[in-house]
Amino acid sequence: MTLAEGVQLVAFGILTAMTLGGALGVVLLDNIVYSAFLLGGVFTSMSGLYILLNAGFVAAAQVLVYVGAVSVLILFGIMLVNKEQPFIPMKQAWLGKAATGGVCVGLFALLTASTLNTPWAISTEVPTGEMATVAIGIHFFTDYLLPFELASMLLLIALIGAIVLARRELIPDVAPGEPASEALQLPERPRELVSSGSLPDTD
Amino acid sequence: MQLEYFLLVAAALFCIGIYGLVTSRNVIRVLMSIELMLNAVNLNLMAFSNYLDPVGINGQVFAVFVISIAAAEAAVGLAIVLSIYRNRDTVDMEQFNLLKW
Numbered sequence: 001m002t003l004a005e006g007v008q009l010v011a012f013g014i015l016t017a018m019t020l021g022g023a024l025g026v027v028l029l030d031n032i033v034y035s036a037f038l039l040g041g042v043f044t045s046m047s048g049l050y051i052l053l054n055a056g057f058v059a060a061a062q063v064l065v066y067v068g069a070v071s072v073l074i075l076f077g078i079m080l081v082n083k084e085q086p087f088i089p090m091k092q093a094w095l096g097k098a099a100t101g102g103v104c105v106g107l108f109a110l111l112t113a114s115t116l117n118t119p120w121a122i123s124t125e126v127p128t129g130e131m132a133t134v135a136i137g138i139h140f141f142t143d144y145l146l147p148f149e150l151a152s153m154l155l156l157i158a159l160i161g162a163i164v165l166a167r168r169e170l171i172p173d174v175a176p177g178e179p180a181s182e183a184l185q186l187p188e189r190p191r192e193l194v195s196s197g198s199l200p201d202t203d
Numbered sequence: 204m205q206l207e208y209f210l211l212v213a214a215a216l217f218c219i220g221i222y223g224l225v226t227s228r229n230v231i232r233v234l235m236s237i238e239l240m241l242n243a244v245n246l247n248l249m250a251f252s253n254y255l256d257p258v259g260i261n262g263q264v265f266a267v268f269v270i271s272i273a274a275a276e277a278a279v280g281l282a283i284v285l286s287i288y289r290n291r292d293t294v295d296m297e298q299f300n301l302l303k304w
Binding site: 123 | 207208209210218220222226231239257268272278281285
């Protein structure tokens with residue numbers, strides 16, 4: 001990184017404020033659509049932080065995969081699922097939130113203490129910088145070859161699994177005179193018939 | 204620039220993610236909190252890779268794997284949410300008692 005120290009510090013401050021503010025918005029805002037858009041902002045500012053850490057390739061991958069794919073996927077999920085539904089208020093919900101907040105603050109204090117007290121073995125070598133893409137490619141095809149291939153298999157499996165799970169199951173029409181099978185009467189099966197919503201005759 | 208700054212930001216992001224994971228009642232917000240936590244882990248990997256292993260950059264390679272696993276997780280998680288929503292007609296975490304006892 002050839003930027004001056006002060007420029008790096010200012011950029012780090014701005015990106016940190018965007019990341020943490022966006023993350024708080026994701027968790028705390030009531031409207032989930034705003035949360036999803038803020039999540040995209042969080043991912044984008046994270047990629048800026050990666051660039052500050054000399055990781056150009058991963059920053060590009062972050063923009064492509066997270067901002068381009070995962071955010072859009074989550075927005076699709078919200079639009080397919082979004083139901084204006086007032087949640088039934090729970091008794092003493094604030095108690096759980098306060099306890100969780102306390103645990104999170106405690107965990108953050110613990111992590112802070114251990115971070116500041118550990119003597120990190122900071123390396124003094126010059127970072128790889130712009131050659132990082134070449135170095136990552138060499139890693140992928142030599143010592144990380146098996147995880148690389150396994151990742152491709154996992155993505156294929158996840159793709160097929162997602163399609164199978166999200167596919168709409170259709171129950172075939174019951175022929176007249178024939179008793180409906182047990183499986184069609186379970187309360188959690190979808191009640192859609194193949195013949196596009198037309199109710200069966202009940203005469 | 205110090206290694207500790209990045210580690211502190213990642214720790215804060217991770218704690219925010221845990222808070223959202225535990226307290227949210229909307230299923231999709233839970234998935235978003237998981238993504239936040241995975242991003243915090245990635246930031247840690249990047250910081251260690253840059254400051255402790257600047258030539259080998261094993262941390263960056265590992266972060267690419269984490270990103271691909273997170274993408275697969277988001278796809279399968281949203282498919283499960285969609286399937287449950289179709290069967291239960293709700294997105295409230297408190298109403299899901301499948302696999303509970």
